[in-house]
Amino acid sequence: MRTNQRLAQLWLDxxxxxxxxxxxxxxxxxxxxNCYLTWLSEKSLGLDDVGLEQVRDYIAGLDQR
Structure with missing residues (x-):
């Protein structure tokens, strides 16, 4: 998801x-x-697809590491 990368880079800049x-x-x-964008890519999600449920899923995955 190239748009995700571009938006992340704009924010970092x-x-x-x-x-x-x-x-x-x-x-x-x-x-x-980069970790978050990789997770989004694995789920075939764009930043505009993310809601509370996806944020919770991501955080739960971090807890499992």
């Missing part, structure tokens, strides 16, 4: 440029977003 987030913060968010 804004975080860095507009809010002045540190490089370490950007790296951490990048790692977390």
């Amino acid at each position: 804004a975080l860095a440029t507009e809010l002045g987030a540190a490089a370490g913060t950007i790296n951490t968010y990048t790692d977390d977003l």
Whole structure:
């Protein structure tokens, strides 16, 4: 889902440029977003498909790790 990647990158860019987030913060968010985007891709979901149920499923999956 290319749109997911593009939207995530726009958010990261804004975080860095507009809010002045540190490089370490950007790296951490990048790692977390990549995990989330991978999960979305495995479920064939776009960011616009995500609701409360999907967020709960993702968090439950994190607890199982």
